Amino acid sequence: MKTTLMKNRSLNTLAFSLALATSIASASQGNSQDLRTPIFVTADERVALLAEMRHFLETVQEISAAATENDMETVSQTASAVGMKLARTTPPALLKKFPASFSEMAASTHVSFDELSLSASVSDDPLEIVAELSDIMLICTACHGSYRFEVE
Amino acid sequence: MNKSCKLCWGISTLLLLVILAAGFVFVKGGKTHARADGRLAVLLTPAERVRVLGEMRTFLETVQTITEAIAENDMDTITKSASAVGMSLVKTENPAFMAKLPVELKKMGFATHQAFDDIAQAASVTENPTELVADLGNLMLNCTTCHASYRFDVEGSKNN
Numbered sequence: 001m002k003t004t005l006m007k008n009r010s011l012n013t014l015a016f017s018l019a020l021a022t023s024i025a026s027a028s029q030g031n032s033q034d035l036r037t038p039i040f041v042t043a044d045e046r047v048a049l050l051a052e053m054r055h056f057l058e059t060v061q062e063i064s065a066a067a068t069e070n071d072m073e074t075v076s077q078t079a080s081a082v083g084m085k086l087a088r089t090t091p092p093a094l095l096k097k098f099p100a101s102f103s104e105m106a107a108s109t110h111v112s113f114d115e116l117s118l119s120a121s122v123s124d125d126p127l128e129i130v131a132e133l134s135d136i137m138l139i140c141t142a143c144h145g146s147y148r149f150e151v152e
Numbered sequence: 153m154n155k156s157c158k159l160c161w162g163i164s165t166l167l168l169l170v171i172l173a174a175g176f177v178f179v180k181g182g183k184t185h186a187r188a189d190g191r192l193a194v195l196l197t198p199a200e201r202v203r204v205l206g207e208m209r210t211f212l213e214t215v216q217t218i219t220e221a222i223a224e225n226d227m228d229t230i231t232k233s234a235s236a237v238g239m240s241l242v243k244t245e246n247p248a249f250m251a252k253l254p255v256e257l258k259k260m261g262f263a264t265h266q267a268f269d270d271i272a273q274a275a276s277v278t279e280n281p282t283e284l285v286a287d288l289g290n291l292m293l294n295c296t297t298c299h300a301s302y303r304f305d306v307e308g309s310k311n312n
Contacts, residue, residue: 032198032199032202032203033202034202034205043310043311046311047188047189050189050303051189054296054299054300057292057295057296057299058296060215060292061289061292061293061295061296064219064285064286064288064289064292065286065289065290067282067285068282068285068286068289126282126285127222127223127281127282128223130219130222130223130281130285131220131223131224133219134216134219134220134222134223137212137215137216137219138216140212140216141209141212141213141216144209144212145209149311150310150311151310151311
């Protein structure tokens with residue numbers, strides 16, 4: 001039941017993210033100005049946020065490599081490491097600076113990694129993992145197409 | 153050797169030196185600046201930075217499209233998406249921008265474009281999607297290595 005609710009929440013967020021990304025990305029095409037919405041943070045917060053996104057990128061790479069080798073244990077552990085337990089380490093002062101739609105996409109990403117971890121613990125089909133990974137990456141592309149971090 | 157011939161040789165030598173110097177700068181690339189986050193910053197103009205970040209988002213979107221297409225065994229989409237960001241895209245780059253990139257970054261950039269072409273080629277001959285996941289995983293090692301090593305800054309920006 002809980003898993004179903006989480007999946008529904010993810011799908012709703014995904015639909016919202018896609019709509020947002022499509023409108024903003026089409027507006028940004030061919031512009032020499034960055035039309036993405038700035039989120040103002042301190043210099044240290046920006047460094048931490050960019051590092052966390054690189055961590056996401058590394059996670060996607062590691063999951064792809066592990067799925068190829070049918071190494072579901074590595075998929076599960078790697079995905080779980082960037083799940084909601086990582087989201088809970090974000091300082092409340094930083095969370096207050098995020099627009100609601102950004103917070104929703106971020107939470108959805110962390111929840112989706114937890115779901116992927118769970119899938120890897122029960123599935124032996126690498127393509128099922130790849131399909132879930134592709135859904136998570138839709139949130140990545142939507143968020144990157146919509147927001148940027150600027151030092152306040 | 154008459155006077156005009158000497159002049160021709162002089163101009164030719166000068167042109168050759170200019171071409172060699174431009175070639176050296178292009179290959180060697182611009183200077184990088186060490187930043188507190190441990191990465192090396194490449195200084196660009198605001199417009200260049202917007203463009204290159206946009207190009208990287210296109211890479212991310214392409215990886216997502218390919219991942220989705222692999223899951224659906226849609227080899228045609230994989231070939232088309234990967235090919236669109238292959239070496240043909242490199243030819244559209246501005247030489248002045250390329251000259252600012254350090255040689256190691258250029259190598260990773262070229263390797264990434266080439267790897268997309270390789271995936272396009274592989275998708276046109278294989279029926280095994282898992283093989284393409286492996287190729288994509290290898291390609292993404294370029295992304296993670298490059299992002300961990302470099303950043304694009306604009307001189308005087310608060311973000312530096």
